[in-house]
Amino acid sequence: MAVVARTDLAFQQCVAPSCAATFGVEEVLTACPVCGSLLDVAYDWNRLRPPTSFEVFERKWMRRGDPLAFSGVWRFHEFLPYAPRESVVTIGEGQTLLAVSDGVGAYVGMRPGRLHLQYEGLNPSGSFKDNGMCAAFTHARMIGARRAACASTGNTSASLAVYCAVTRLMRGIIFIGSGKISYGKLSQALDYGALTIQIAGDFDDAMARVKEVSGRLGIYLVNSVNPFRLEGQKTIMYRVLEALGWEVPEWIVVPGGNLGNSSAFGKAFAELKALGLIQRVPRLAVINAAGANTLHELYTRRGLRWGGGRADLAPACHYYDELDRDKRRADTIASAIEINRPVNLTKCLRALETCDGVVREVSEQEILDAKAQVGAGGLGCEPASAASVAGARQLVAEGVIGRDERVVCILTGHQLKDPTATVAYHTTDQKLFNEVLGSRGVSRASHANRAVSVGNRIDEIVQAIDLYG
Numbered sequence: 276m277a278v279v280a281r282t283d284l285a286f287q288q289c290v291a292p293s294c295a296a297t298f299g300v301e302e303v304l305t306a307c308p309v310c311g312s313l314l315d316v317a318y319d320w321n322r323l324r325p326p327t328s329f330e331v332f333e334r335k336w337m338r339r340g341d342p343l344a345f346s347g348v349w350r351f352h353e354f355l356p357y358a359p360r361e362s363v364v365t366i367g368e369g370q371t372l373l374a375v376s377d378g379v380g381a382y383v384g385m386r387p388g389r390l391h392l393q394y395e396g397l398n399p400s401g402s403f404k405d406n407g408m409c410a411a412f413t414h415a416r417m418i419g420a421r422r423a424a425c426a427s428t429g430n431t432s433a434s435l436a437v438y439c440a441v442t443r444l445m446r447g448i449i450f451i452g453s454g455k456i457s458y459g460k461l462s463q464a465l466d467y468g469a470l471t472i473q474i475a476g477d478f479d480d481a482m483a484r485v486k487e488v489s490g491r492l493g494i495y496l497v498n499s500v501n502p503f504r505l506e507g508q509k510t511i512m513y514r515v516l517e518a519l520g521w522e523v524p525e526w527i528v529v530p531g532g533n534l535g536n537s538s539a540f541g542k543a544f545a546e547l548k549a550l551g552l553i554q555r556v557p558r559l560a561v562i563n564a565a566g567a568n569t570l571h572e573l574y575t576r577r578g579l580r581w582g583g584g585r586a587d588l589a590p591a592c593h594y595y596d597e598l599d600r601d602k603r604r605a606d607t608i609a610s611a612i613e614i615n616r617p618v619n620l621t622k623c624l625r626a627l628e629t630c631d632g633v634v635r636e637v638s639e640q641e642i643l644d645a646k647a648q649v650g651a652g653g654l655g656c657e658p659a660s661a662a663s664v665a666g667a668r669q670l671v672a673e674g675v676i677g678r679d680e681r682v683v684c685i686l687t688g689h690q691l692k693d694p695t696a697t698v699a700y701h702t703t704d705q706k707l708f709n710e711v712l713g714s715r716g717v718s719r720a721s722h723a724n725r726a727v728s729v730g731n732r733i734d735e736i737v738q739a740i741d742l743y744g
C-alpha cells in the first residue's frame with residue numbers, strides 16, 4: 276500500500292489537503308492509512324473528458340431497456356466513473372420523484388411553486404440508501420468481496436439486505452442496536468435473509484463494533500465511510516437538477532445523521548462546478564434532530580469549520596468526551612438519525628463550506644408535525660425525513676430562506692418504514708400517544724387525522740360521514 280502519483284483515471288484520495296495521499300480503486304479502505312482521515316473517490320477529469328452538457332443524460336431516457344440507462348444512479352455513470360460497465364450492479368434504483376408541494380410549502384412558509392420534495396422513498400428498499408448501495412456493491416464486485424457488513428439504524432441494513440438477496444453477490448451481515456430499529460426496517464432485513472446481529476448498545480456502539488469486526492474478518496464494509504457509497508449518493512442531486520431542467524435551486528435541505536448524504540451532495544456540486552456544468556452551487560441546510568445534534572452543536576454553537584481542510588477537530592474531541600463523561604446517548608423519535616458520532620463529520624464540514632451551509636436542530640414535536648404535513652400532501656415519509664421540512668420551516672421563519680427561493684427538501688425514507696410513529700401521532704388512544712410520543716416531550720398532535728369509532732350500525736356510520744362533509 277504505497278502513496279504514489281496516480282496515473283489511473285479513478286483513485287482514492289485522503290480528504291485532508293495536508294496529506295492528500297492517493298490509493299488505487301482496487302484497495303478496500305475506510306480511512307486513509309497514512310493519517311486516518313476519510314477518503315474520497317477522485318478522478319482525473321482532464322483525461323476522462325466527462326460530458327460538457329447535461330443533454331447526454333436526457334438521451335438515455337430513450338434507452339430504458341438498458342439497465343444502466345434505466346438506473347437513476349448509473350444513468351450518470353460519467354460522473355462516477357470508477358468501475359467498468361461490466362462490473363456495475365443495479366437493481367433498478369433511483370426511480371425517484373421531485374414534486375412541487377404547495378400544501379407543504381404553505382406550512383413551511385413558502386410561496387406557491389417554490390417548495391420541492393425529492394422523494395427517495397421510491398427506491399427498491401424504500402430509502403435513499405439504495406443510491407449508495409449499488410455503488411458500494413459495484414466496488415465490492417470489482418474486488419471480489421464475498422461478505423458485506425454494516426451498522427445501521429435500519430435503512431442501510433434494509434438496503435444491504437435487498438442487494439444481497441437480489442444479486443446473490445455477497446452474504447449480508449448487519450449490526451443494529453437493541454430496540455433501536457423500527458419494525459418496518461427490521462422486517463426488511465429479516466425477510467431478505469441477512470444475518471442480523473442485535474448488539475447490546477446503540478448505533479454508535481454498533482458502528483464501532485462493525486468497523487473492528489469487518490477489519491478483523493476481512494468483511495466488506497458498506498457504511499458511508501466507504502467512499503464508493505457516497506459516489507452513488509451524489510446522483511440524488513443530479514436527479515434533482517434534471518427534474519429542474521438543470522437549473523440549480525437556491526437551497527437543498529437534508530436531514531443529518533451519519534452525514535453521508537450532505538457530504539455526497541457537496542462533492543456532487545463541487546465537481547459539477549469545477550467541470551463548468553453549473554455556474555453556482557445551491558446553499559445546503561443540514562438538519563439534526565435535537566436529541567442527536569452533534570453537528571448542530573459543533574457547527575452552529577461551537578463554530579467548528581472545515582477551514583479549507585485545516586479544521587481543528589479539537590472541539591469535536593472535547594464534545595465526544597463530554598458525551599462520554601455525562602453518559603449522554605442520542606435519543607430521538609427520528610430513529611434513522613439517532614446518531615451522536617457522525618462518521619462523515621469532516622466531509623460534511625467541507626460540504627457546508629462548499630455550499631455556504633447552515634445547520635439547525637428540530638424538536639420531536641416539529642418533526643412529527645412536519646411529517647403529518649408531508650403525509651397530508653400525499654408523499655408520506657418517516658420521521659427522520661420530515662426533519663428536512665421542519666428545518667426548512669425554521670429557516671424560513673428566521674428569514675434565512677426567502678419565501679420566494681426555490682427549496683428542495685430531501686425525503687429520505689418511505690412512510691411505511693416506521694408506522695408506529697405515524698399511528699401514535701394520529702391515534703385517539705391516549706395511552707399509545709403517551710407511550711410513544713408523550714414520553715418524548717411531544718405534547719400535541721395538531722395535524723392529526725383521527726380515526727372515527729362508530730357502532731356497527733348504518734345510522735352511526737352515515738352520521739360520521741355527514742359530519743366529515
Ligand code: F0G
Pocket residue numbers: 402404426427428429430431432499530531532533534535536537611612657659660687688
Ligand atoms: N434519513 C433516513 C431515512 C436515514 O435512514 C438516514 C440514515 C438519514 C436520513 C441520515 O442520512 O447518515 O447520510 O446523514 N440512516 C443510516 C442507516 C444511518 O443506518 O440507515 P446521513
